[in-house]
Amino acid sequence: METLGSIECFVRSAEAGSFAGAARRLGLTPAAVGKNVARLESNLGVRLFQRSTRSLALTEAGERFLAEVGGGLASIQNAIANLASAGGQPSGTLKVSMGQSFGRDYIVPLLGDFLALYPAIKPDWHFDNRQVDLISEGFDAAIGGGFELPPGVVARKLSPAHLVLLASPTYLQNRPAIRIPADLAELDGIRIRSPQTGRIRTWPLTNREKTEAPIELRERMIMSDPEAACRVAEMGLGITLVSMQHALPYLESGSLQRVLPDWYVDAGNTTLYYAAQKLLPAKTRVFVDFVLERFREQRLDERFSGLEKLL
Template sequence: MDNLRPIECFVRAAELGSIAAAARKLGITPAAASQNIARLEETLGTRLMRRTTRRLALTEAGRVYLERVAPLLEALERAGDAAVALGGRPRGRLKIACSIAFGRHVLARLLPRFLAAYPEIAVELALGDISADHLGDDIDVSIRFQNQLEPGLISRRLLTVPIHLVASPAYLARAGTPRTPEALKDHDCLAFRFARNGRILPWGFVRDGARFEPPLGVKIVANDIDTLATLALAGQGITRLGAFLADPLIEEGRLVSLFARPGDGAALGTAAEGAASFADPEPLEIYVCVVDRLAETAKIRAFIDFVVEMLTGPWPPRSLSGG
């Protein structure tokens, strides 16, 4: 793409707000990027940018040129990636974004098998509970919960993960066991707060086909699910955990799952007590996402095929349960 380098330098500098940032993105020196833009301006016979030591601004001609040329440059890059993907083997850096808890407790357990199958791929994990920006954060593929899906993403559903409302035996012995979700208002609840918008994650339930969110007696708020699990283990209250984190703790007897379906033996109380007021905790729907089909290079396609094979199906998938 060397013959397009001046255009590429101009577009990246306009997008990133500085020539130095464009140079880093392209792996060249700032001086080379500046010279490329100057050559482009000389070829066009007009100034595209006004550059000072503190800021970069497009001229009117620069804005018009960027509007026309940026989509063409992107299309060329994607066409090249698609052509390589058809004939190439999976290789290179693969940047994957997902939530912290899912990354720790699910993806980290699967990656050794993926890397053993594709030794020429190097993985970078971008773990965070703020939805990643595929373009701005240079993300190849993301794994998201349903409420993190955004317009413009192409998504494929992977699996449904059960949610458990859990507390330690010590907390339940001290505070009593809530029999219905409505009783949570009288208990110490350990809640998750979204970093992006500051909202507390609601605890959704489904009863007789209708979804509802009971009021909570929030005692502690944190923006990390593993921290909430640790607090629940320490007897500080009731929290909401995905099965990938909760299941082992429940099996070990360190946490108790509340509001289980009558007769399944997973919760305290009798079937008669719970039959009329039973409610299912709303599960997590998990998706794998890309920003564009043309962006699916060989390495991205290999990863999507891998997680579909490993995770699609009923919970727990065999890849995690050892079956």
């Protein structure tokens, strides 16, 4: 009978594409991972990997074995973790990825109440504006939006990902009223460059009737951070386009106001996603349920909508 440890070394090596990658995830040395895999191959009587100095590739037998044991290993590990939860409570390290500003402003404030309910859970939260690979990077869950999720991932909607135009009252007060998107053409734009791709994305505006119109602001400056763009807009230097998640504190304080409040950019949804499993780890399940419930209580689904004129 093969041990779970040897099988896990094989599965993680296949996911990472190297013994070193598997070792980092398992907290072992690459040599220990390699020995466990070699022992498994010896006991099974088949070669699972083709090895070279630069790569590690599954053999045909290895691909079949991975397909048969991969899901079962996760289920067994989750069953053990759930059974071993401290005092019947969910426990263990909860590794979650989330955007920097979104996580800091809307998820971190929930941490105290979450840990009061589940003191045996140890948060390991990563703040990075990118899409992570849940399996190969060992994340229990992630929060983000604006990307296609691969098969085998469950996505739970937290809120719409709408972007809105903002400017300071001082910038707008001595200028002609802005009534339609075409009125933007002679105004200063504070554009935002993606720090991940380096691109300045061109978004179309839309409204309740799903009419679309281009954003034709005169490009005055470019920032790579939406918080910086909002601060510059507060200084009365132009109009910027940011998500409602970034905009909300400025709208609530009155330092910025919406431009063309009947128009917004629809960038999809912000979702909480996790790997589809028959037996979800208790620590992941309670985190998902807790965040969804708090977002409902705070009406963030409505407050992040560009359709709502809250202010």
